Amino acid sequence: MAQLLFRPPPIRPTSSIPFAKNLTISSSIMPSSFPLPFLSSSSLFRLLPLVPPFHSPLLSSSFSQLKPYLQSEWEPILKGWICSAVSVFCLSVAVPKAGQLPSILTTVGYDKAVSEGLTLATLVCARSAANYLQHVFLWEAALKASFSIRTYVFGRVLERDLGFFEGNRGMDAGDVAHRLTSETSDVADMLFSLLNTVVPNALQFLVMSTQMVVLSPPLSLISAMGIPCLLIVIGHLGERLRGISRRAQVTAAKLSSHLNEVLPLMLVVKANNGEMNEHLHFQRLACEDLIARLEKKKMKAFIPQIVQFIYIGGVIALCAGSLIASKGSMDASKFLSFTMSLALLIGPVQGMGKAFNELKEGEPAIERLFDLAKFDYEVTESPNALDVCYATGDIKFSDVTFRYGDNMPLILNGLNLHIRSGERVALIGGSGGGKTTIVKLLLRLYDPLYGQILLDNHNIQEATLKSLRDHIVLVPQDTMLFSGTVSENIGYKEASDKLDMDCVENAAKISNADEFIRELPHGYQTSIGPRGSLLSGGQRQRIAIARALYQKSSILVLDEATSALDNKSELLVREALERVMADHTRYCVARTLSKVQNKCRWFLVVKDRIKNKTLLDLFAETGDGLALGSGSGKP
Numbered sequence: 280m281a282q283l284l285f286r287p288p289p290i291r292p293t294s295s296i297p298f299a300k301n302l303t304i305s306s307s308i309m310p311s312s313f314p315l316p317f318l319s320s321s322s323l324f325r326l327l328p329l330v331p332p333f334h335s336p337l338l339s340s341s342f343s344q345l346k347p348y349l350q351s352e353w354e355p356i357l358k359g360w361i362c363s364a365v366s367v368f369c370l371s372v373a374v375p376k377a378g379q380l381p382s383i384l385t386t387v388g389y390d391k392a393v394s395e396g397l398t399l400a401t402l403v404c405a406r407s408a409a410n411y412l413q414h415v416f417l418w419e420a421a422l423k424a425s426f427s428i429r430t431y432v433f434g435r436v437l438e439r440d441l442g443f444f445e446g447n448r449g450m451d452a453g454d455v456a457h458r459l460t461s462e463t464s465d466v467a468d469m470l471f472s473l474l475n476t477v478v479p480n481a482l483q484f485l486v487m488s489t490q491m492v493v494l495s496p497p498l499s500l501i502s503a504m505g506i507p508c509l510l511i512v513i514g515h516l517g518e519r520l521r522g523i524s525r526r527a528q529v530t531a532a533k534l535s536s537h538l539n540e541v542l543p544l545m546l547v548v549k550a551n552n553g554e555m556n557e558h559l560h561f562q563r564l565a566c567e568d569l570i571a572r573l574e575k576k577k578m579k580a581f582i583p584q585i586v587q588f589i590y591i592g593g594v595i596a597l598c599a600g601s602l603i604a605s606k607g608s609m610d611a612s613k614f615l616s617f618t619m620s621l622a623l624l625i626g627p628v629q630g631m632g633k634a635f636n637e638l639k640e641g642e643p644a645i646e647r648l649f650d651l652a653k654f655d656y657e658v659t660e661s662p663n664a665l666d667v668c669y670a671t672g673d674i675k676f677s678d679v680t681f682r683y684g685d686n687m688p689l690i691l692n693g694l695n696l697h698i699r700s701g702e703r704v705a706l707i708g709g710s711g712g713g714k715t716t717i718v719k720l721l722l723r724l725y726d727p728l729y730g731q732i733l734l735d736n737h738n739i740q741e742a743t744l745k746s747l748r749d750h751i752v753l754v755p756q757d758t759m760l761f762s763g764t765v766s767e768n769i770g771y772k773e774a775s776d777k778l779d780m781d782c783v784e785n786a787a788k789i790s791n792a793d794e795f796i797r798e799l800p801h802g803y804q805t806s807i808g809p810r811g812s813l814l815s816g817g818q819r820q821r822i823a824i825a826r827a828l829y830q831k832s833s834i835l836v837l838d839e840a841t842s843a844l845d846n847k848s849e850l851l852v853r854e855a856l857e858r859v860m861a862d863h864t865r866y867c868v869a870r871t872l873s874k875v876q877n878k879c880r881w882f883l884v885v886k887d888r889i890k891n892k893t894l895l896d897l898f899a900e901t902g903d904g905l906a907l908g909s910g911s912g913k914p
């Protein structure tokens with residue numbers, strides 16, 4: 280029975296995800312420690328990271344995190360490299376032919392020269408076609424690998440504890456979004472650049488340098504002397520580029536975070552005449568981004584120039600010197616072929632420099648992306664956790680003490696609370712008193728520091744998280760809707776193609792939302808805009824309540840969930856909730872008594888943590904009309 284249900288199982292590499300019209304993606308959505316059984320059929324690609332360019336000491340450990348994703352895309356990579364081999368082969372045949380063409384024309388005759396010319400043209404066309412296919416296959420591999428990385432990292436982000444998303448340790452949503460979008464695209468560009476450059480260029484380098492050695496060993500040796508010097512310069516500049524790229528990524532992420540924060544709050548900005556301030560704030564962040572990006576672009580432009588300068592300058596000087604020294608011992612056609620090979624060798628050398636550039640530029644993105652996936656769970660599920668199949672809704676908080684982090688004040692200190700099945704309980708307290716925190720503890724979004732929480736006399740820490748949360752449904756304080764249709768929002772629990780429309784409509788009727796939904800242009804299929812912005816606050820709340828009802832859980836938590844309803848709607852919703860939840864525990868969080876009077880039989884008074892007084896005392900002191908008599912039970 281014990282099952283680990285909550286943690287979504289990693290998608291195994293054998294599964295196929297529809298990717299595009301005629302494409303499937305073999306997903307390697309797992310960390311590098313996962314086995315890769317499918318590779319046994321192509322053990323060649325287990326060795327991918329051992330291919331010289333991929334285990335170069337110049338490549339950092341962050342690159343090693345990409346290995347499994349590259350390995351899983353062995354097929355398009357292999358096809359791309361075969362195309363690149365074809366392209367290099369065409370070139371290697373074409374170069375000597377091109378060198379011999381002038382002498383054929385003068386010595387053998389016009390006809391032979393034409394046929395050689397045609398062969399040459401065919402080789403050039405074949406090379407272009409092979410180049411095109413090489414790009415297509417290698418882009419496919421790079422994009423699919425980045426797709427797998429992106430989905431794997433997002434899956435891990437979803438698994439992270441709530442503490443990662445809120446509070447003082449919380450990560451900015453805009454930053455996360457930037458990493459998963461823009462920075463993942465940088466990783467795809469980098470992967471393509473590496474795949475497209477390293478092996479094809481290495482092949483071209485090998486073939487051209489072999490031709491040079493065959494044509495003239497001494498001149499080849501002289502030409503090769505430029506390479507070590509080049510590597511030292513590239514290595515040094517690459518490290519600088521890496522630092523600059525990291526800074527640029529951070530400034531871009533800040534910009535994205537800021538936009539993510541401001542745009543949804545446009546109402547507040549406009550109502551407070553905040554446009555000017557926001558504009559200035561944006562300008563400052565955009566300016567930081569501009570400086571960082573410009574610095575990066577300058578460095579990126581500088582590296583190939585320096586590579587070209589050192590290499591071409593050095594090699595030409597050395598070749599010229601040795602030609603003078605050889606006093607014309609080399610014939611003209613050989614010299615032509617040699618210089619052509621040399622010219623075609625410079626391309627791969629530059630290409631490798633460029634790929635190294637891309638790698639150093641992409642490395643911070645890889646690190647930042649995989650940082651999102653590295654964490655230890657704070658709320659852990661016991662290996663023997665049981666599924667809660669049925670819950671009557673009896674809840675006990677026993678000596679529960681909690682704070683949000685080390686060195687932070689206690690929010691709850693030895694809280695004892697017993698809510699019996701079927702009871703309706705209201706938590707009343709001043710702002711910041713800890714009411715929502717109690718709900719978060721009940722949902723195990725955080726664990727208490729001390730004490731325990733029991734559901735039907737079972738410690739909730741012994742239940743699987745999924746089954747526990749299935750039994751508790753929360754209508755949060757801030758109504759949170761997603762862009763999508765009304766029905767998708769109400770049936771959020773299900774995939775949109777599995778929605779039970781009868782249940783959706785029933786939930787909407789109970790929450791008094793059916794009437795206004797039917798008046799929308801497309802009824803239940805109306806898109807409600809970003810975060811439900813097409814609806815009024817009260818309409819959003821009714822949809823949120825309908826969403827909670829759709830889940831049919833034993834415990835319903837309303838966190839000031841009816842605050843935006845007018846009196847008539849609230850009355851209707853309340854009556855409906857009375858009916859539906861008659862046999863269920865209901866747990867109400869409200870800031871003022873008036874919100875819960877007549878709704879609940881019992882009131883729970885939360886101790887105010889700041890003044891160390893019960894709210895009962897506080898209300899009595901402030902004369903806020905603590906009409907506890909309206910509850911028929913005891914406080």
Ligand SMILES: Nc1ncnc2c1ncn2[C@@H]1O[C@H](COP(=O)(O)OP(=O)(O)OP(=O)(O)O)[C@@H](O)[C@H]1O
Nearest residue numbers: 445446447683690709710711712713714715716870
């Ligand atoms: N994620 C968090 N990290 C750190 N502190 C937090 C976090 N969430 C809430 N707090 C703090 O815990 C205290 C209790 O917050 P909680 O949201 O439980 O109050 P509440 O009683 O629901 O308030 P309100 O009625 O205003 O919604 C507050 O002082 C708040 O600042």
